[in-house]
Amino acid sequence: MNIVGKDVRDNYYPRVTCDLGIVRRNTSEVMQRAESAGIEVAGVVKCVNGLPEVAKVLQDAGCRWIATSRMDQFIKMREAGITAPFMLIRVPMLSEVPEVIDLCDVSLNSDMLLLEALDAEACAKNKTHNVILMAEVGDLREGFWDRDELIDAARFTETARGLHLLGLGMNIGCYGSVAATKDKMQELVDAAELVEAAIGRRLEVLSGADTTAFPRVLDHTMPERINNMRLGEILVIGRDLQDLYDCPTPFLDRTAWHLQAEVLEVHRKPTHPIGELCTDAFGHKQVYTDRGIRKRALLGIGRLDYAFPEELIPTEPGIEVIGASSDHTIIDIEDCSRELKAGDIVEFEIRYTALLYLTDDSNVAIEYI
Numbered sequence: 001m002n003i004v005g006k007d008v009r010d011n012y013y014p015r016v017t018c019d020l021g022i023v024r025r026n027t028s029e030v031m032q033r034a035e036s037a038g039i040e041v042a043g044v045v046k047c048v049n050g051l052p053e054v055a056k057v058l059q060d061a062g063c064r065w066i067a068t069s070r071m072d073q074f075i076k077m078r079e080a081g082i083t084a085p086f087m088l089i090r091v092p093m094l095s096e097v098p099e100v101i102d103l104c105d106v107s108l109n110s111d112m113l114l115l116e117a118l119d120a121e122a123c124a125k126n127k128t129h130n131v132i133l134m135a136e137v138g139d140l141r142e143g144f145w146d147r148d149e150l151i152d153a154a155r156f157t158e159t160a161r162g163l164h165l166l167g168l169g170m171n172i173g174c175y176g177s178v179a180a181t182k183d184k185m186q187e188l189v190d191a192a193e194l195v196e197a198a199i200g201r202r203l204e205v206l207s208g209a210d211t212t213a214f215p216r217v218l219d220h221t222m223p224e225r226i227n228n229m230r231l232g233e234i235l236v237i238g239r240d241l242q243d244l245y246d247c248p249t250p251f252l253d254r255t256a257w258h259l260q261a262e263v264l265e266v267h268r269k270p271t272h273p274i275g276e277l278c279t280d281a282f283g284h285k286q287v288y289t290d291r292g293i294r295k296r297a298l299l300g301i302g303r304l305d306y307a308f309p310e311e312l313i314p315t316e317p318g319i320e321v322i323g324a325s326s327d328h329t330i331i332d333i334e335d336c337s338r339e340l341k342a343g344d345i346v347e348f349e350i351r352y353t354a355l356l357y358l359t360d361d362s363n364v365a366i367e368y369i
């Protein structure tokens with residue numbers, strides 16, 4: 001067995017397994033569909049903390065950029081031999097401008113102070129840094145809301161010696177839960193046309209959002225001028241559109257990632273706590289359903305590793321996650337046909353947020369199969 005990056009025993013748990021073959025096939029399915037819609041892809045690896053093994057799959061599949069939100073992940077990927085140009089998709093911090101200029105081919109930007117600092121740093125290093133300006137379209141995270149400010153920023157970038165205005169971008173579905181409708185996507189094209197009128201040339205890249213906008217590619221309603229997408233979840237995990245967005249994706253295999261955890265104890269116990277109830281370990285008042293005496297198991301993994309127990313999906317029938325503290329997960333196994341005992345391994349499929357935590361966790365081994 002090959003547990004990458006960890007010097008651990010073969011029977012070390014908890015463990016995340018990744019089937020890179022599934023990631024490769026899913027990525028290729030998505031890339032084909034993007035390509036026929038005239039869309040090039042920035043492959044986003046922040047959902048797995050920039051694991052180089054995953055970045056390599058996206059690079060080999062032909063992503064124009066490998067993208068993430070944090071500088072330490074770029075450094076780790078370069079050291080591991082990822083050669084694709086890098087796109088920084090969290091608008092930069094003033095304090096990391098030198099690293100952005102050193103490491104990234106392009107960054108998303110939404111603040112004049114940052115543009116000035118990037119220009120100064122690029123000039124000092126005799127470099128040209130590519131900029132995608134973010135237009136706020138209502139999800140209310142990053143981006144210029146005022147279109148005159150957007151145009152001012154575009155004019156500045158256009159004439160700055162150290163910067164190249166590569167294009168415009170928008171983000172959606174992250175904070176404001178705003179849906180990527182055809183009209184919403186068109187707002188990016190409208191903003192681009194304002195900017196193009198102001199600078200007197202056509203922009204090369206219109207970068208329209210993330211996985212949540214991919215349904216517009218599938219139903220052929222993505223505005224034609226949008227020619228770039230920054231895709232992470234749909235390439236690396238492939239669950240969200242089907243599970244959460246009511247968008248069937250039969251061409252994706254949702255089982256690339258699994259979590260394995262070890263059983264610590266098995267007992268039959270009451271399901272409602274006994275005594276006067278205060279708050280749980282996290283200061284929350286909880287509601288417990290009394291289901292009588294049921295068999296349950298305790299696992300050696302907890303919120304410290306994955307944060308959200310509801311993001312774990314047991315692969316075995318008759319197993320249900322009923323709660324967790326920092327280091328323990330409690331599962332109901334009354335209806336499980338396997339006779340679980342201490343030392344046994346229980347397996348889960350994993351959603352986005354849990355994987356985000358699990359792949360950044362020194363306590364969790366990662367095995368590629």
Ligand SMILES: *Cc1c(COP(=O)(O)O)cnc(C)c1O
Pocket residue numbers: 044046047069089090108171209210211212230231232233234
């Ligand atoms: C996270 C992120 C993406 C990718 O999101 P997925 O849902 O993983 O496809 C794209 N753009 C920006 C700005 C992001 O922050």
